[in-house]
Structure formats: C-alpha cells, structure tokens
Amino acid sequence: MKNQSLPSIDVTDNVQITSAISEERFDRYIYPHRFENGCFLIVVQGEAKVTINILDYDIKQNDVITLVPGTIIQIKKYSKDLLLKTIAFSADFVKEIGIVKNSLPHLMYVRNNPILSISETEASLLIEAYSSFSKILNYLGENNIKDEMVVKSMLMSFLYCLIAIYELNIDLNDIPPLSRSKEITKEFQSLILRYYKEERSVGFYAGKLFISPKYLSDVIKNTTGKSSTDFISEAVLLDAKVQLKSTIRTIQEIADSLNFPNQSFFAKYFKKHVGL
Numbered sequence: 001m002k003n004q005s006l007p008s009i010d011v012t013d014n015v016q017i018t019s020a021i022s023e024e025r026f027d028r029y030i031y032p033h034r035f036e037n038g039c040f041l042i043v044v045q046g047e048a049k050v051t052i053n054i055l056d057y058d059i060k061q062n063d064v065i066t067l068v069p070g071t072i073i074q075i076k077k078y079s080k081d082l083l084l085k086t087i088a089f090s091a092d093f094v095k096e097i098g099i100v101k102n103s104l105p106h107l108m109y110v111r112n113n114p115i116l117s118i119s120e121t122e123a124s125l126l127i128e129a130y131s132s133f134s135k136i137l138n139y140l141g142e143n144n145i146k147d148e149m150v151v152k153s154m155l156m157s158f159l160y161c162l163i164a165i166y167e168l169n170i171d172l173n174d175i176p177p178l179s180r181s182k183e184i185t186k187e188f189q190s191l192i193l194r195y196y197k198e199e200r201s202v203g204f205y206a207g208k209l210f211i212s213p214k215y216l217s218d219v220i221k222n223t224t225g226k227s228s229t230d231f232i233s234e235a236v237l238l239d240a241k242v243q244l245k246s247t248i249r250t251i252q253e254i255a256d257s258l259n260f261p262n263q264s265f266f267a268k269y270f271k272k273h274v275g276l
Contacts, residue, residue, distance in 0.1 A: 054193070184209060
C-alpha cells in the first residue's frame with residue numbers, strides 16, 4: 001500500500017499554494033521525492049542542504065527554488081527555523097497560458113541552475129505577489145467559483161514577475177562560457193538524467209560525449225571530487241528510493257523499471273551502495 005505519510009506537492013488542480021512548509025513536515029523529505037509537476041519555493045527563513053536530481057545545493061533565506069516537472073528532491077539537513085512558501089502548478093496548465101515559448105532561454109538556464117539568490121526587496125515583492133495569489137485562490141475556492149481565466153492571469157503575473165527578477169540578477173547574454181572540463185561535466189550530468197534507467201556504464205556516456213572513458217572519469221573527478229560512477233549510481237538510487245517509498249510496485253517491477261536483470265541483482269546493487 002502507498003505510504004500516505006510521503007509528502008506531496010503534486011497538484012490535483014491546475015495550481016496549488018501552501019501558506020508555509022515548516023519543521024514538522026521536513027523530516028518526511030529525508031526520503032527522495034519526485035515532483036510530477038512544476039513548483040516554485042521561496043525560502044522565507046532558515047537554511048538547508050538539499051539534493052536536486054543528482055546535485056547538492058545549499059539554500060538560505062531569500063533563495064528561490066524552481067523545480068521543473070520530473071525533478072527529484074531530497075532534504076539532507078535543515079535548520080530548525082527553515083520556512084518555505086510554495087506554488088505548484090501542472091505542466092499542462094503552464095503550456096495553456098503560453099508562457100513557455102516566451103521564456104525558453106530562462107527555462108533552459110533554470111533547469112541547470114534551480115537556485116536563485118535574490119535581494120530582500122525582491123523576495124518581499126515575490127512574497128507579496130504570492131500572498132495576493134493565495135488570497136484570490138482561497139476566495140474562489142470558498143465561494144466555489146471556478147474561473148480559470150482569473151487563475152491563469154494570476155499565475156502568468158507571478159511567472160513574469162519571477163522572470164523579471166531573473167533578468168535583473170542574471171544576464172543570459174553575459175554568462176561566461178564554461179571551461180571544457182565544466183562543459184563536459186554539465187553534459188555528462190544531463191546525459192545521466194536522460195539515460196540512467198537504461199545505462200550504467202561510464203563507457204556509454206563517454207561514447208555519447210565522443211571522449212574516452214578514462215578521460216571522462218578524470219575530468220569528473222577533477223571537477224567535482226566525485227567519480228563518474230558515483231553520479232550514475234546516485235541517479236539510479238534516487239529513483240529506486242522514490243519508488244520503494246512511494247509506489248505499490250513490487251521489488252521485481254522496480255528492478256525492471258531500472259533495467260536490472262533480476263530482483264536479486266537489484267537488491268545486491270542497492271545494498272552495496274546504501275548498506276540496506
């Protein structure tokens with residue numbers, strides 16, 4: 001049976017707002033969780049260490065976190081005063097309001113850089129917009145008013161406000177080019193997120209990058225301090241933990257979904273890396 005204690009910000013409506021996520025719920029996020037929809041989180045206070053997909057980040061007050069659909073997130077450590085506000089939205093609903101095409105350069109940047117640190121003034125503006133959006137949604141819900149145009153307009157206003165803040169903080173035309181090593185690392189990480197269910201060999205990813213496995217391993221180790229196999233196994237294990245915690249699939253079905261030859265091989269792989 002599905003574990004009902006697993007937190008979810010996946011939305012059943014087009015848009016869903018939480019007034020605040022605080023300490024009593026964060027312990028549930030020690031397990032990885034996949035966001036099937038998109039989500040914005042504003043760090044109102046406190047700090048934390050989180051893993052987003054396979055990368056580690058430090059978040060703090062006045063940070064904005066953008067999670068695209070399919071993102072896996074895990075909270076590894078957090079301060080007792082950590083407080084977040086969230087806006088979650090379905091991917092289809094955002095497509096309907098046509099903002100994706102207009103903000104494509106920003107979306108590509110955000111996908112690779114999900115954390116944006118902003119000023120206190122900018123954070124206050126976002127929180128005010130958030131509060132107005134929340135009040136209107138609550139009013140519509142309390143009076144059983146289903147007006148999608150109002151919700152679309154409010155979400156569009158919030159998104160354009162966020163894009164404007166990105167433009168003030170990030171000049172997409174003035175981002176210095178990555179070194180070859182960092183470029184390889186970024187491409188490798190992107191490839192892992194695309195192929196980890198099918199391929200776990202360094203040679204496969206090196207082939208996709210048209211370099212030798214040894215060169216890839218050396219670059220990743222020198223750039224990140226971690227081995228290339230560590231990144232691959234972390235992606236596999238994140239997905240495995242999400243499925244083990246939050247689905248009704250059998251162990252065999254999970255093993256099949258991650259392209260293990262059998263349940264026993266999957267169990268040995270999991271125990272080797274996790275210890276359980």
